[in-house]
Amino acid sequence: MKLQNPKTLQGKHPVVLASAILALALILSSTAGRAESPQSAEDAGWTLIFSDDFDRNEIGPDWVVVDGDWVIKDHSLGGSGTLLSAKGFPGDSLLGFLRLEFEATTGVQPVSLLPNRPPAEVSAGEINSILNAEPQDAGDPKKTGYFFQFGGGLNPANQIQKAGVQIASDSTPENRIVPSQTHHVVVENDKGTVRMVIDGKVVLEETESDSILGEGYDRVGFHFSTGSKIDNLKVYVKKLPNGLDTD
DSSP states (O other), rough: OOOOOGGSSSSSSSOOEEEEHHHHHHSSSOOOOOSSSOOOOTTTTTTEEEOOOOOOOOOOOEEEEEEEEEEETEEOOOOOOOEEEEOOOOSSSOOHHHHHHHEEEEEEOOOOOTTTTBBBBBOOOOEEEEEEOOOGGSSSSSSSSSSEEETTTTTEEEEETTTTEEEEEEOSOOOOTTTOOOEEEEEETTTTTEEEEETTTTEEEEOOEEEEOOOOEEEEEEEEEEEEEEEEEEEEEOOOOTTBBBO
């Protein structure tokens, strides 16, 4: 069976995987638990396709700075603004669902304003990630794919947006950004379910009737409103079975 080529669809709306094809993918692909975070990506059927430990001095050809300032320092990627992968995943004619996993630490720290007084509380910056975005020249990556906000609005909320429209949110989350703490973040577009997992706990999950998917809607990235750093990044895919292509 073949899928409609994404480039033939009208307008600039994100490519969606039709419900019938999505259902077929669910049948033909192996599945793992949805309500809880799996022990490992591999156990859940994901295949590692790209990793980056930022053990170098330059950002390098794998990443495109859309806006803001980004640098490699002390074996971590740090900065603020928007950063996007230079290529799409899985990077061939087959379609694939995406999982992005990384460690992140906000650069916002409490500051002591008076001698011998405890540091004042601060609003931690957002740690936001992007899946299934179009390339940089197609528009704002936060609005062409899935946008996952951990600590949105300077920490009071978590949410997921799809093509710029909110599809899941929690305005009183238990899981919040903690200054100086390294958080383990996983975001997934997983065969009809999008989810955000923070420090091993599923904090947001939404089941969809269709998914953003397709060649050209395959970049991953980040958006930080204040300086933060990233390390131990991994990108996983679940390819649709052979024969389900876009030709």
